[in-house]
Amino acid sequence: MGITTKAALLNKAYDIFLVERNLECGPDEVIVKNHLIGICGSDKTFYRGQMPPQTAEFRQKPEFPFRLGHESGGTVVEVGAKVREYKVGDQVIAFGWNNNLAEYFKAKEWELQAVPEGLDPDLAALGEPVSCAMYSGMNSGVQLGDTVVVMGGGFAGQIIAQCAKQKGAEKVIVVDVLEGKLDLAKKLGADIVINSTQQDAAQLIAELTKGQGADVVVEVAGSQESINMCTKVLRHNGKFVWYSWITQPVTLDISRWHDDGIEFINTCLVHHSWRERFVWTPKTLRPVLQGLIDIKSLITHEFKLEQISKAFDLVDKDDTAIKVILRP
Ligand SMILES: [Zn+2]
Numbered sequence: 001m002g003i004t005t006k007a008a009l010l011n012k013a014y015d016i017f018l019v020e021r022n023l024e025c026g027p028d029e030v031i032v033k034n035h036l037i038g039i040c041g042s043d044k045t046f047y048r049g050q051m052p053p054q055t056a057e058f059r060q061k062p063e064f065p066f067r068l069g070h071e072s073g074g075t076v077v078e079v080g081a082k083v084r085e086y087k088v089g090d091q092v093i094a095f096g097w098n099n100n101l102a103e104y105f106k107a108k109e110w111e112l113q114a115v116p117e118g119l120d121p122d123l124a125a126l127g128e129p130v131s132c133a134m135y136s137g138m139n140s141g142v143q144l145g146d147t148v149v150v151m152g153g154g155f156a157g158q159i160i161a162q163c164a165k166q167k168g169a170e171k172v173i174v175v176d177v178l179e180g181k182l183d184l185a186k187k188l189g190a191d192i193v194i195n196s197t198q199q200d201a202a203q204l205i206a207e208l209t210k211g212q213g214a215d216v217v218v219e220v221a222g223s224q225e226s227i228n229m230c231t232k233v234l235r236h237n238g239k240f241v242w243y244s245w246i247t248q249p250v251t252l253d254i255s256r257w258h259d260d261g262i263e264f265i266n267t268c269l270v271h272h273s274w275r276e277r278f279v280w281t282p283k284t285l286r287p288v289l290q291g292l293i294d295i296k297s298l299i300t301h302e303f304k305l306e307q308i309s310k311a312f313d314l315v316d317k318d319d320t321a322i323k324v325i326l327r328p
Helices: 041-047 121-125 127-138 155-166 179-187 201-208 224-233 255-259 274-289 305-317
Strands: 003-012 015-023 029-039 071-079 091-094 104-108 112-114 147-151 171-176 192-195 214-219 234-242 263-266 299-304 323-327
Touching: 003 104, 003 305, 015 104, 015 305, 029 091, 029 121, 029 305, 041 305, 071 121, 071 127, 091 121, 091 127, 112 274, 121 127, 127 155, 127 274, 147 155, 147 224, 155 171, 155 179, 155 214, 171 179, 171 201, 179 192, 192 201, 201 224, 214 224, 224 234, 224 255, 299 305, 305 323
Parallel strands: 147 171, 147 214, 171 192, 214 234, 234 263, 299 323
Antiparallel strands: 003 015, 029 071, 029 104, 029 323, 071 091, 091 112
């Protein structure tokens, strides 16, 4: 019995394909038919063979072969006898690594979240990455009149930059190395965009802030250079907002963290307890539902689930891709 699904298997670096899996619904489990699946920046690093150290977050060992996928959502098709929160037909968002890059996936009740009424199904299925970035944007400590630097114009960076603008920042500066991402940031409301391969970002930000530095920096690029640049462009007592997941050791120049009394805010929704997530997800999705934040423009590529290797090849080679989705 159970449901047979095609699901992604990351066999080794640069080698991903679909395998058949049988999902048996346990008494406390829910089986969900995916509406769509997103490819996360972290999926890309896994694909490139950069496996992170194991932490409490992991439900399977971070080693090859790895059952990839965590960004998805869809319709409940089966519930176990002890499940109280959901019934067949409910729309849910996945929160967790449950081999979601598949037609169907299986999860515990607490690994799911109900879709807010009226939310576009495409956006609902991307509820996890959207909520995580929105949580960061909403908790970044941005105040009316601030100059905010968002280091990295990927999916989360574009959302966080829009949030900063909506929260009353006077200047939102997006820094990236790719023109396509910067053009999009501009289109979505960033005041200034800086291509750090062509311009001296630190010098420009110093000029733009009369030598003071930015009030808030948000690190969303996930590299050593980016963290060091964030440290450099922040004002005395500024807020350093942390978002990225950097899985490899890096070398940092952190003297200013001490000397300039930098305040750190670690913002990613999924790293709080699931009880907090229950409270926060509807709050983070409300501005999306209200149309205050443009998410649709961030979906740059779409594939059929069967084209999984092609999709990952694109994600690996085309850095202008922002959110790549797969449809079962
Ligand atoms: Zn993710």
